[in-house]
Amino acid sequence: MNYKVYPITSLVLGGLLLLFSIRCESKPVAVELGDNGNNLAAWNTGEISADTFQDSISVATSERLYAGRIDEDHRSYVLLRLNPSTFSQSEICSTPVDSIQIKTTHLQLKTYSTLPKFPRTEDPFDQWTAGADEDGELGGEHSTPAPDELPTLKAYWLDLSEAGFDWNEETVFSFVDDSTLTLGNLQLNLNTPDAEELKLHTQHHGISIYFEPFSATSDGGLDPASVIEAFCTASESDYAVLLTETDPAGLVEIYSSNYLYTSNVPALDIEYDTYQAVDSTLTKYDVLGISSPLESVYTRISGEGTLLPGTVLMFGDSLNTIVQEGALTPVIGESLLDSEIVICNISLQLADNAVDTTHSIDFYFQNVHLANTDLDPAGDDFDGSDTTLTENNLSFDNGELFADCGTDNICNVDEPGYLPDGTEGNGSWDAGELFEDTGIDSLWSSEEEGYDPDTNPDPAGDDYNVDPAQDNWRDCGADGLCEGDETYPGADDGEGDGEWNPGEGTESNGRFDLVSEIESEIFQDTGTDGLFDTEEPGYDPDTNPDPENDNWSPENSNGTEGDGVWEAGEPFLDAGLDGLWSWEEAGYNPDGTENNGAYDSGEMFEDCGSDALCNEEPDTDNYNPDPNGDDYDATAETGTEGNNTLDWTDTDEDGRWDDGEGEQWWDWGTDQVPDSLEIYYGSNNITTSLGSNIVEWDYETDPVVTFELPSNSENYDAALWISRLQLDNGFIELTISAKSAKVVDGIQFTLNHLPFAYQDTVFVGNHPKLIAVNSEKLIDDASLYQGHQYAAEDLNNIFMINYADRLKTVLELNELNAFIAAHENALISRAELKLFVDQESSSIKDNIRLYVKRFTEPVDFSDPGFVSDSLSVASVLTTSAYLNIPADADSVVIDLRALLQDFVVGTFQYNGLEFETDGWDDNFSRLIFNTQDAADLNRRPKLQILYSE
C-alpha cells in the first residue's frame, strides 16, 4: 500500500463546519398562510353543573373565633385551653414549685372590633365586688355596679377532669340544644355554666381573662398559681376556659391561635419570679477616716464620689492654701528623706457579713502617685560646672534666643516712621503715580531713531494700536469722541444710543455700510436668498441654472443676484469700508506699550506715591522700612539690625542683659524655652516600690501584725507599704508607711481589698407572653356553635360556598372533555370561566376568599362517601392562591388559560373543579353563584375558550 500524506486538515475543518449549522438570521417575510397556518377560533359552553357538598372534616384552622349571636338561630361560644403537653415543656412547669412564684397571669385575646373599656377605673385590678370597699373589705360603702356597668363578655373556668373528654381544635362537638354542649359525661350550659366566673377586662381590641375569680368573695381556691400548677400537671383536657357573650344580639370576633400574624393570636401573659443563682460580692470593711502623724499634712480619704472608695490624698498644705498661695509644702521634706516614716493611719470597721467566714482581708494599693515639683524638666539649668547646661549660666550661648533688632534694641516695626508699604520713594511705580507712556524703551516715537512721521512713525514698533484704520465702531456719536478720550467735549447726538450714527466707525457696527456704488463694505451678490445659483436647490447648469430665478438680467430686472447692489439677505463683511478687520490693518499692534494707557516697566514715572504728590505736608506715604537706619547692609558691612549677631555689651558685667546694653537676649538655654514652659514643669512622679502589693491578713489568727519595708525598695526613689494592722473589737487600725529619697510634695493612692465572693440565690422577675413553647402552639381554641347539617340532595344543583358549615362546590364542565379530545395541542389564547353571584341569596361580610381547585384524581361524585374521603385537589389559579370576592361583587371571571392548555396537551386529566373558601374572613359569609338553571340566561355560568391551531 502506498500512502501519501494528504492535507486532511481542511477536510476535517470542513466536516466540522458542516455539522454545525452556522447561519445568519432569516429575513422575516409576510406570507398569507391561509389554512396552512394557525387559525383563531372560539368555543364556549354553558353546560356547567354545580353540586355543593358538606365536607366532613372540621373547620379547625379558622383564623377567627366567635362569641355571640351568629345568626337568628345560632349562637357561638369560645373554648380555650393551654395545651397540656406543650405547656408542660415550658420553664414555668419545669421549675420546682418552691423556686417559682406566680404573681399574675391572664389570657390575652385580640378582637377585630373595639370593645368598651371595663373596668372604667385606672386601677387595672380594681374590681367591682358586691359590698366590698376599696380595701376589699366586705361591708364597705361601694355599691354593687349597675348592670350596664358590667361587661357582657363572661369567662368561666371549666374543670373537665371528671368529664372523661378530650378535645382539640379538630374535635367536632355535640350539642344537645343550641346552648347545651356535651363534653364527655358532662352537659354544659354554655350560657350559664356551673363554673367559676373569671375576672375579665376589656379595652380597645383586647380581652384579658385572669385566672382569678371574678368575685373577691369566691372561695373556690382559684388563683394564678393554682391554675398554672393545674395546667402544668393536667393530663389531656382537664381544664379549659369558656368565653361567652351575654348580649343577646352581640357578636365578638376574636383572632384565633391560627391567625397568620403572631402579634394578634391568643397569648398567655404570665408574671412570675424564679430563684436564680447569681454571683455576688461583699466588702469586708467600711472606711471610717484617716489621720496623719506628719505635721500640717492635709489628708483625705474618699468613701464615695468619683474617686474609688478608699482613695487617699495627702498634701503638705490645705488645698485652699495651695490654691491661694501657689506654693507647696512637701509632705516628706528634706528632713525626712531616706527615713521610714508613718504617713497616715486609716480607720476601718469590719463589715457584718454573716456569710463571710474567712476572717481575713487581702489589702492592696491601686493608682499610687508620689510626686514632687520639678522646676527644670528639660534638665538644662546650669549647675555651676557642667558647661553643657546653658540655662541661667549668665552667659550667652550660641543658640540662645536674642532679638536681632540692632543696638537700639528696637526692631524696625517699632521704630517711629516705619512704613514699608509707602508708595512715595519706594522705587517702583504704584497706581496713581504719573508716568510717561513712552513704552518700555522710555522714548516717544518721535525720539526713536529713524522716526519719520510719514514713513516711519513708530521706529521701535512699540506703539499700541488696535485699530490702525480708525474705523472700529464706537458709540461715540458724530464727533467720534467718547468719555476718556483726549479733548472729549462731552456727549453729542447719537453717543451711547446703541446704534450706528454717521461719523461713527463702520467696522463691526452690525450694518452694511455704503458710501457710494464703489465704496462700500464687501458683500456677496447672492441675491436676497443668500445662495448662489450653484447652492440653490435643484440647480443644474444645463436645465436649471437659476433655480430661484433671482439672477438679474435685463429680462429679469427684479433679480437681486448679480445686480451689483447689496440687498438685505446678502452676506457682507462688516470689516469696514477698507474691507480689513482690525488685525489685518497695517500697524495693528495690541501688544504695544507706548500709549497703551498702562504703565509698563521701563517707562519713566514720578515716584511721588499714589497721591502723585511729592513731599506733601503731611507726608504720610513715604516709603521707610528702616526709620532708625540700623538695618544691616551686607555690602557696606554696616548696621546691626538683622545681622544674625548678638550686638550686646555687658556694661555692668552681670552676665545678663540690661536695658541700654544693646540687643536683648534670654539665658534660657539653647532650647530657647524657660523652665516654666518646659513640658511637665512642676510635677514629677517618683518611682515607688509597693513590694508584692498584696497583704493577706488573717485577723482572727493575728489581730495585730506588722510589716517591714519592701525588699526591693533600693531600686526605687520611694517605697509605700502597710506597716501595721490591728483589729480591736471590730475596728481596724491600718498604718501606712513610706520612705523616700526625694522630696514628696503630694501623695495619692487607693487602698483596696479583695471582696468576699459568693453565689447568692435571688428572685428574678419574668413577664413573658407565651404563644408557643419550643415552636409548638400553646393555646388551643375553638368556636362552639351548632352548625347546619344539610341533606345531600338539598345541595344538588346548588353553587354555595361557606366556611362555617364546610360547604364546598363541585363544578362539572360537561363538554370540556370533548373539546380537549378534539383540539389536542391547540394553543390556548384565552380561557375564562364566568360565574354570576346570586346577590339576593349571598351574604358576604366585607370579603370572602374563593379557592378554585381541580381534582387531581377521578372522583365518583355519585358516591356520597366521597365527601368523607381525603380529597386530592390542586389549585388552578396562577397569580394567587385565591380570589378575593367583595360583598358587592356581581360576577367573577376565573382565568383558566393555563389549566386548559395543560388539559389539551395532556399534562393533566380533567376530573372536575372544586370551589371552597377559608376562615380568614367572616366564617359565616355565604357566597352563592347562579347555576345553569338560572332564570336569567345572561347570568348563567359559562366557559369561553379562545384557541388557535
Place this chain on the structure above:
Amino acid sequence: MKIKYYFQVFLLAGILLGQNSSLALSGLGERVRGFDPAAAGIGNSQYFSGRANGVSLTALSSLWMSPLSRIYVSTSFGFVDSRDLPAQQNQYFRNLSFIFPVGKQKAMTIGLKPATRADFYIHETLGSNPNVQFGDQYFTSITNYHAVGGLSGLYAGYASKIGENLSLGAQWTWSFGNLFQYDTLLTYSVTTDPLSGDVVYGNFASNVSTLQRTHRFHGQTLALEGRFRAKKNEFVFSAMMQPHLTVTTNHRYGSIGDAPEEKYTSGLSLRSLGFGYSRVLGSTQGLTVEFHRIENENIPSSTAIFKTLSGTSNSLNLGYYKVFNNPRLSYWNTLNTRGGVYFIQLNKPAGTYYDLGITLGIGIDYIKSKNAVDLALIFGQRSSEFEEFTGEKYVSLVLGFTAGEMWFMKRKRK
C-alpha cells in the same frame, strides 16, 4: 496542492446562509439534493455526469468506474426571488464524501449530505385573519412562525460491477437531525371607532401565547441502484426505501412549560423511484433522460411544517454533454460542458405545482484527470400554493471539487 487546499476550505466553509424558498414551508423543509455539479449541469441529472470515466458522484452504481480514491465536496449558492417578497439568498452544503476502491471494479463510499432544510421567519400581518367573537368582544390574531433545522444523512455505500454490462450500488443512510419551530400567537381585541368607523386593534401585550416545538429525528434509508451499459446506451434504475423514521417531539408552551413528549415511529415505506437513459453520440458527447418520483415523508402531518407534507413529486430531466479533450500534455486534461432542462410536478393536497428549470455546466479534469472542478448553473421558476411566492424564480450556482489519488491499490513494482 496549496490551491486545492484553500479552495476546499472555501467550499467547505460556505455554510452561512440558509434562507429557503417556498419549498421549505412544508414537510421537514426543502428537499436538498446531494448534488454532483457535473450531473446537475445535465438537466439536474442524478445518474449521469458527462465525465469521461462515466462516474456520477451521486449515482451509486457508477462509483466503481474509477480506480481513484476521491474526496468530493460540493456546495451551492442560491438566489430566490418572488413576486411579493424580498429576495432571499441561500447557501447549502451539498455533499461531502470519500470514495475509495475496495477491489477491482469495486468501490465504497462514506459521506455526509443534507436531506431537508428549513430556515424561515414568517409573520402574518394584522388584519389578515378573520375576527372571532369571544363573549362580548371580538378578537383577531397573528402568528409569527420561525423554523430552523432539517434532516441530514450519514451514509455508507458500495458499488460493484457484477457482469460485463451490469453494475449495482447500495447505500445505507443513517438519518438524523432536529427541527426547531417557534410559533408566537398574538391576540388582539378588535373594536370599531364610533366616530371614524376605523378598526381599532387593542394591545396584545397580555395576550401572547408561544409554542416551541423541537423535533428530533433518527432513522435509516436503503438505496439500491442498478446500471446496464451496452455500447452507446446506458440504463439506470434506482429505488430508496425507509425502514423507519422516529420523530420525537417536545412541546413547550409559554403558559405552562413542557408538555408530555410525543414519539412517532414510521414503518417501512418506499421513498423514491428513478429511471434513466443515456445515449452516447460520437465519442465526446451524449444525451440523457431521467424520470424520478419522490414520495411524501412518512411522518404524521402534525409533525410536518404547517402540518403539510411536502407532496409527491414527479420529475423529467433532459440533458446534453460534450467533452473536449486536451490533445497536449498539460495541467488540464478535459473540459466538460453540459446543459439540460428539467420539469418537476409537485402534488400536494392544496393542488399541483410546477418547477421548470434550465441548467448549464462546465468542468475541468486536471492533473491526469485525477482531480476535477465542476460548476453548474441552474435557472428555474416554480409555482407555489402561497400567493406571495407566485412566480418564484431562483438561480443556483453549484460548485464541486474532487480530489483523487491512487490509494489502496496494489501496484506492481518492477
